[in-house]
Amino acid sequence: MDIAALITWVVTALGGFYMLGTWIRRGGIRQQQSGTSRLPAPVVFGHFALAAIGLVVWIIYVVADRNALAWTAFGLLLPVALLGFVMLARWIPVYRDRAAGAPPAATVAQAAEEALPAERHFPLPVVLAHGLFAVVTLVLVLLTALGIGGS
Structure with missing residues (x-):
């Protein structure tokens, strides 16, 4: 289960890197x-930093198999998840505005682009996949820390 958590964490990180780069x-x-x-x-950089630190701790856990490291990684994931939910809540109105609005005319596209929030460019599938993989990662890390499913 620890390897499954590592894989889901890395997939989650890839989506997060894409959105961070876009932003x-x-x-x-x-x-x-x-x-x-x-x-x-x-919030953006705190989410990123804590998730990256947690991933490093998880990799060390996978190598060293020390239960304290699993719990440390889980403890780091809790504020990561909280910050993720804060960003999701702040992103949803931006997404709704994008879905409801018409695309800007070509002649004013550059000026309109400057006035748009950077997060408006996050693709919905990436946001959804990032969130889904994050939840799965959190559950797998918790189960592993509890000793359920072996390590």
């Missing part, structure tokens, strides 16, 4: 001053 590339950091982005940079 940065589309000006998410610059949009902090104007308030255009609904995702605060400390």
